[in-house]
Amino acid sequence: MLDRRTRVSGLIHEARQDLAYRPRIRYGRRLPRQVFPAVVLLLVAALATGVVVVTQLPERSPETVAMRRPVARQTVQSGVATAEPTHTPPQPVAALTSIHRPHLFVVAAKPLRSAVVAKVAQVAGVRAVERADAAEVGMDGKRVQTLGVNPSTFRAYTPKPTARSDRLWRNVSAGEIAVSFVLGNDGGMPLGKSVTTAGRSLRVGAYATMGMGAIDAVVSRQTARALGIPENNALVVSAPKVDSAKLRRTLLRILPRGSQIATINPVLSAPQRTTWAASAFMTAPQIKVALTAAASKLGRPYVWGAEGPDTFDCSGLVQWAYAQAGIKVPRVTHQQFVSGPQIPLSQAQPGDLLFWRHDPTNPTYVSHVAIYWGNGKMLQAPRTGDVVKISPVGTRNFAGVVRISPAIAARVR
Known part of the structure; x- marks a missing residue:
């Protein structure tokens, strides 16, 4: 006994x-079915420390996939594993000037208008807001929670080792994908491998945990467009001096109906x-x-x-x-x-x-x-x-x- x-x-x-005591995040209403250039979007659930509505992008048949490139040599920079670029040269990425600890992650049922984003940014205590594109993407038979981001600005919201890796963000900007260490190491996506998704071949250019719950992959917004990921349907909010539960309730009154908010690094007063x-x-x-x-x-x-x-x-x-x-x-x-x-x-x-x-x-x-x-x-x-x-x-x-x-x-x- x-x-x-x-x-x-x-x-x-x-x-x-x-x-563990924050209010339960409920499912929103079903997303309207939309047709994007290469995929059909379906409703799925589950992200991070909240139940967040995202979009699933089914894999396409492999007949249009480009030939896979050979596995590239690995480089370790400040604890972040990256692959040497192959055919596509790294693109310019702005230098890291500050780091914003993320506290809330928002996913909406449709693109968030600039006016709504501006209202969120003006809420008392909100220090910084970053737009992103969110979807669950089928990659080599796996369902991977993926973000489309601006490498120059999104890097400031990631853990320090990730944020400081210039090579990582140049690889993402060049059209490659950064995957979490767990997905890469245990999920069969080694550095340099080309993975199949939405009829395209994406090269794994880096291992890096983004520190945002179940997010296991990051691509540039340009790559996200090519994959059919909805644009501007996600926000990362940094508010280091506001109780996260109270801020969440405030934002739900501003955001469109059906928006979901997950706590990343909660600020707590209890x-x-x-x-x-x-x-x-x-x-x-x-x-x-x-x-x-x-x-x-x-x-x-x-x-x-x-x-x-x-x-x-x-x-x-x-x-x-x-x-x-x-x-x-x-x-x-x-x-x-x-x-x-x-x-x-x-x-x-x-x-x-x-x-x-x-x-x-x-x-x-x-x-x-x-x-x-x-x-x-x-x-x-x-x-x-x-x-x-x-x-x-x-x-x-x-x-x-x-x-x-x-x-x-x-x-x-």
Whole structure:
């Protein structure tokens, strides 16, 4: 029997805990079907720490795809991996002059008019606003949350290692794609590879996490136009001195109906919570069911983006196993990291979640999760080429332990 009576005190970092209590972001109305030059747009959901309406761009048949270029030599600059340019020379990109920490990410059902963007920029406390184009794009059979951006200005809203890499943004400006370290490393998109999307071939020019939830790929706005990604349907908002929940409510009154807003790096005013009742956590029977479910998948292969029942990635395995116990946890690793209080590793119990920061392009980003099995062991879906297995707990790049609170986990979107 697992003892859940221990009081947990001083275990929560304020930002991570309060994020879990933000208002649920609801689905907007369906987007009208529109025809773009190369694709048909469909409604899908899911982005970052919020449920955000984006657009899915189905892959085209490969018959019009250009010949793939050979894999290019890799260069590492300030922790960001980039590929040497091949045929297309890098385009000029403005130098980085400042960094704006992003706090809210907006996706609208249609392009946002300049007047609306201006109103958002004039809200008290908003320091900077950046336009972008957002869609879920099919790439080599994978569904990839993609942004079309202006490399010269968008770089200021990314983590420092990403923002400071001139080569990365020149590659994006030259028509290449920058993918997250996880997608590149575990999703089969190595540097220099050409991926197929919307009847075109895009070369992976860099690995770089953008620090915006589930965004796994960035292209230039010119490339986004060629792919049929809707224009100006997204905003990144920096407001470092305003409570993010209050600002979100204000912006929803300004933005068109159906707009969705996800919190990226919340600014919080709520007091820190220091004690937890045992009833806030999973029961012993629920933990047993989740662990049994996870163990039933031992030997199943790791596949990036897979959610079961036959293949899994790390967070997909967690979500599936806990769902078998009736516990609703979010899909993405960094969302699962805010699904309950953090506790010391020395106090970890079976069923707690263990997290790591393995992403060299953004050392603060939580990129891997495993389920604590007990006795120094964990159950995990490790990486591409491996299978679901039980292994010793490793502490290299360790981020922390989270004890799942069903009520909190159900509210993280």
